[in-house]
Amino acid sequence: MLSRSAARLLTTQTRAFSTTSTRQTKVAVLGAGGGIGQPLSLLLKIDPLVSSLSLYDIRGAPGVAADVSHIDTDSTVKGYTADQLDDALDGAKVVVIPAGVPRKPGMTRDDLFNTNASIVRDLAASVGRVAPEAHILVISNPVNSTVPIVAKTLEKAGVFDPRRLFGVTSLDVVRAARFLGEVSGNDPKNTVIPVVGGHSGATIVPLLSQNAYGKSISGETYSKLVHRIQFGGDEVVKAKDGAGSATLSMAYAGAKFANAILRGLNGEKGVITPTFVKSELFADQGVDFFSSNVELGKNGVEKIYPVGPLSAEEQKLLEACLPDLKKNIEKGYAFVA
Ligand code: NAI
Numbered sequence: 001m002l003s004r005s006a007a008r009l010l011t012t013q014t015r016a017f018s019t020t021s022t023r024q025t026k027v028a029v030l031g032a033g034g035g036i037g038q039p040l041s042l043l044l045k046i047d048p049l050v051s052s053l054s055l056y057d058i059r060g061a062p063g064v065a066a067d068v069s070h071i072d073t074d075s076t077v078k079g080y081t082a083d084q085l086d087d088a089l090d091g092a093k094v095v096v097i098p099a100g101v102p103r104k105p106g107m108t109r110d111d112l113f114n115t116n117a118s119i120v121r122d123l124a125a126s127v128g129r130v131a132p133e134a135h136i137l138v139i140s141n142p143v144n145s146t147v148p149i150v151a152k153t154l155e156k157a158g159v160f161d162p163r164r165l166f167g168v169t170s171l172d173v174v175r176a177a178r179f180l181g182e183v184s185g186n187d188p189k190n191t192v193i194p195v196v197g198g199h200s201g202a203t204i205v206p207l208l209s210q211n212a213y214g215k216s217i218s219g220e221t222y223s224k225l226v227h228r229i230q231f232g233g234d235e236v237v238k239a240k241d242g243a244g245s246a247t248l249s250m251a252y253a254g255a256k257f258a259n260a261i262l263r264g265l266n267g268e269k270g271v272i273t274p275t276f277v278k279s280e281l282f283a284d285q286g287v288d289f290f291s292s293n294v295e296l297g298k299n300g301v302e303k304i305y306p307v308g309p310l311s312a313e314e315q316k317l318l319e320a321c322l323p324d325l326k327k328n329i330e331k332g333y334a335f336v337a
Pocket of ligand 1: 035037059
């Protein structure tokens with residue numbers, strides 16, 4: 001039997017998914033056997049916009065697929081082993097990538113670069129070859145570098161379309177809403193905090209001033225809240241004590257973002273959420289990728305919104321973000337070059 005908290009999660013998640021009409025959409029998860037991959041596969045199985053779920057991992061995916069496939073929703077599920085990546089990707093419209101190693105206590109996301117860069121590059125090369133029109137959602141860290149790696153890999157293959165590549169930063173948005181709610185007492189469900197920049201430490205820039213509750217927070221409460229949003233991942237890494245980083249909240253955030261992508265593909269208008277994409281906003285400062293509010297549609301990225309009005313503190317946060325982000329992006333580019 002489900003625990004009360006698990007039952008509540010499922011109810012909330014089912015509510016979080018909205019659908020205008022159903023459509024045939026194959027979604028592939030690369031890294032489906034992992035800490036994020038498993039609950040993410042579960043949540044995608046209950047998304048009515050997913051018609052077929054393709055679960056791939058170098059280990060464990062058939063087991064996850066067999067398990068998830070018994071859930072009484074309309075979609076079909078198939079698991080693929082290490083040598084079946086092409087089959088897993090065949091016909092995929094959306095590819096979600098949580099493959100790679102997570103952090104241990106004391107590690108930064110950049111410490112994962114050496115292992116995850118090649119995993120993501122090789123998976124991206126296969127997506128470019130087998131499913132060049134797929135929308136690619138990158139969860140594997142360091143997102144600030146892995147997304148440029150995917151872009152360059154696809155560019156080399158001659159199939160890069162910036163409208164179809166997304167770094168998943170939605171956990172930062174989820175955390176911002178939750179943590180603000182804890183400070184101000186409002187229901188996080190109705191809170192939208194744009195979180196811009198990148199996805200690690202100081203590159204995470206929450207724009208609290210753009211929210212009715214957030215803009216009244218000041219002083220030490222403000223600094224602590226910003227720090228918690230920027231370094232919230234560390235709380236989980238520390239509490240898991242060597243067993244990994246955020247998996248359940250990440251799966252929730254990833255499924256929510258995938259649902260936004262699917263709603264856009266399905267023709268729904270006004271689907272707007274922050275995500276890390278190829279962006280002109282700060283390209284003149286050498287920052288080719290940036291997360292800001294993006295309108296999603298039938299072709300993926302339809303419109304990239306500017307950051308909007310910033311408070312003096314947020315201006316400072318942005319100034320601190322850009323040089324770090326530039327370095328992370330260049331590191332990703334250099335890896336593929
Ligand atoms: P995990 O170690 O539990 O799972 C990773 C899975 O990837 C494993 O099942 C492994 O077999 C698989 N894998 C490794 N190489 C592969 C390959 N070449 N092809 C397919 N699968 C492969 O790790 P976890 O906790 O699921 O984290 C995954 C990634 O997500 C990490 O890089 C982590 O840092 C990142 N992450 C990103 C967040 C975000 O906000 N974007 C939040 C939390 C974690």
